[in-house]
Each structure stands twice: as C-alpha cells, then as structure tokens.
C-alpha cells in the first residue's frame with residue numbers, strides 16, 4: 001500500500017476512534033466511504049489510468065478500503081458494547097439490598113405485658129373490664145374522693161376536652177384507670193340488685209391513660225391496669241397475697257420481695273406504694289416502686305352504691321410500661337413509642 005493510502009487508513013482509524021457515538025461514527029465513515037468520500041474519489045480517478053495501472057492501483061485501494069471497513073466495524077462493535085454496559089449500569093439491581101416484601105408484624109412489648117397481665121389475673125379469678133379513655137370529671141376525680149379544688153387533683157394534670165357530656169360534666173382524657181373501679185362496681189351492683197348475696201367484685205381494668213408529662217420515665221400516653229377486689233372480708237393481707245402471686249407469675253421467678261410503703265391517695269385509706277425487690281440478677285437488692293394501692297376509701301365504696309360498713313376491699317393501679325421495662329431491662333420509656341423496628345423486633349420471640 002502506498003503511503004498516501006496508508007495515511008488515509010490511519011486518518012480513518014483516528015477519526016473512528018475519536019467518534020463518541022454511533023451518529024458521529026457514521027459521519028466519519030461518510031468522509032471515507034461515502035459517495036463523496038476519499039476512497040470513492042480515488043476509485044473514480046482510476047478511470048483515467050491505463051488498464052494495467054488500474055488493476056494494480058485498484059487492488060491497493062481495495063486493500064485500504066477493507067482496512068477502513070474493518071476499523072469501522074470494530075468501532076461500531078465497541079460503541080455498541082459501551083452503550084450496552086452503560087444501560088446495564090443504569091438499570092443495575094443491587095442484589096445486596098433488602099427486599100421490599102411483606103414482613104411479619106409482632107406484638108408490641110407493652111401489649112405483650114397487657115396480654116400477660118390479663119391472663120395471669122384471669123387465672124386467679126379476676127374479670128377483665130375496659131372503659132372509656134375520654135372520661136367525665138366525676139368518674140376520674142370526684143367519685144374517687146377528689147372533689148373540685150382538692151389539692152390531690154394537681155398530682156395528675158391532664159388534657160381537657162372542649163366539650164361537656166350530656167349531664168354537663170367536663171370531659172377529659174383519663175389520668176388513670178381508677179375511674180374503672182367506679183364504673184365497673186356500679187354496673188356490678190346494678191346487675192346483682194335484689195339477689196340474696198352479691199358476689200365479690202374482683203376485676204382488673206387495663207388501658208391507656210394520659211397526663212401532661214414527658215421524659216425518660218413519663219410519656220403523655222401510657223398504660224395502667226387497675227385492680228379491685230371488694231367483698232365482705234377482704235384485707236390488705238389479701239392484697240399482698242394477690243400482688244405477690246401476680247409478680248411471681250409476671251416475672252416468672254419467685255425470688256421477689258414486696259413491701260408496702262405508706263403513701264397518700266384520696267381514694268384509699270390506708271394508702272401504700274408497693275415496692276418490689278429482686279433477690280438476684282442485675283437489679284438485685286434495689287427497692288423498685290411498682291404500684292399504688294390501698295384499702296378502698298369509704299366515700300368511694302359509697303359511690304360504688306355499697307355500704308362501707310359491710311363492703312370492704314382493696315384497689316391498686318400499676319403502670320404497664322414500668323413492669324415491661326423491668327421485665328426486659330429497658331432503660332428509657334420513650335423507646336416504646338419511637339417505632340424503631342430494631343428495638344421492637346427484639347420482642348418478636350419474647
């Protein structure tokens with residue numbers, strides 16, 4: 001191949017290599033192989049030559065043409081391959097990512113405790129009752145011996161609802177489950193009116209409660225369960241027996257001690273805080289406040305529709321979050337309500 005043809009082939013290779021796209025490659029091709037391209041022009045010039053020169057020169061041009069066509073095809077293939085790779089990269093699926101399939105839900109740790117508490121108390125003869133979270137002022141406070149302006153009301157600041165009920169009672173989000181004592185007892189008394197002997201009232205009432213309170217150990221919404229046992233001869237000793245049995249069952253261990261620490265609640269007299277202590281494990285030897293309790297105040301018994309000279313018993317109100325935190329060793333109550341699956345999933349098999 002003469003140097004002129006060799007230069008042409010080299011130019012074609014360079015221009016093909018410099019074409020970044022198929023369209024530009026076709027333009028470059030036209031400059032050499034197109035109707036007015038360099039190779040085509042050389043072919044036309046052959047006409048002027050003698051038959052002998054034509055054959056020799058023609059063969060050379062053909063070699064150059066083949067070399068250019070080869071370079072063109074190689075560049076076409078390279079561009080197509082690059083385009084395919086780019087498309088694949090763009091549509092890449094990261095197979096190491098989590099799938100978006102459905103996942104199995106679990107029971108929230110607080111609900112787990114709620115369910116355990118119900119089944120434990122049912123097993124020792126308690127009914128389970130539930131009542132309204134939007135409560136009337138009378139049931140939440142007055143019936144429980146906290147009349148208007150009683151200083152004990154300020155122990156439980158709450159959310160008031162901008163409506164009164166049908167009897168003109170202000171409505172509020174209940175600050176505790178204690179109003180269920182009154183609701184359940186009154187219904188019980190009514191149900192057994194006229195019968196010779198009224199069966200004991202023996203009930204727990206779990207549910208949501210609300211207070212204007214928020215920190216590591218308080219949430220504006222939290223859960224309590226109320227306990228109430230009213231009969232003709234029910235004492236604080238029975239309270240201790242029932243609550244001890246409950247704690248042993250709840251924590252699934254017997255090395256738990258209880259003490260009653262004198263306290264004040266308007267709806268009980270005497271009133272106590274129940275403290276518990278584990279005899280082993282990480283919390284060993286520390287008294288932990290677990291529940292309010294007491295002998296139901298005569299004023300409250302009267303509001304049940306019963307004669308306090310004849311009917312007597314105990315009540316308690318315990319925090320479900322608190323028990324759950326102790327059972328699982330959780331330090332911050334707010335974790336229950338952060339909806340962090342890494343936290344919640346730990347309880348799926350608990």
Ligand code: DAH
Pocket residue numbers: 175176177178226227265267268291292293294295314315316317318
């Ligand atoms: N209602 C009280 C509270 O939320 C707890 C309580 C204390 C309930 C004593 C009771 C009780 O039934 O007897 O702080």
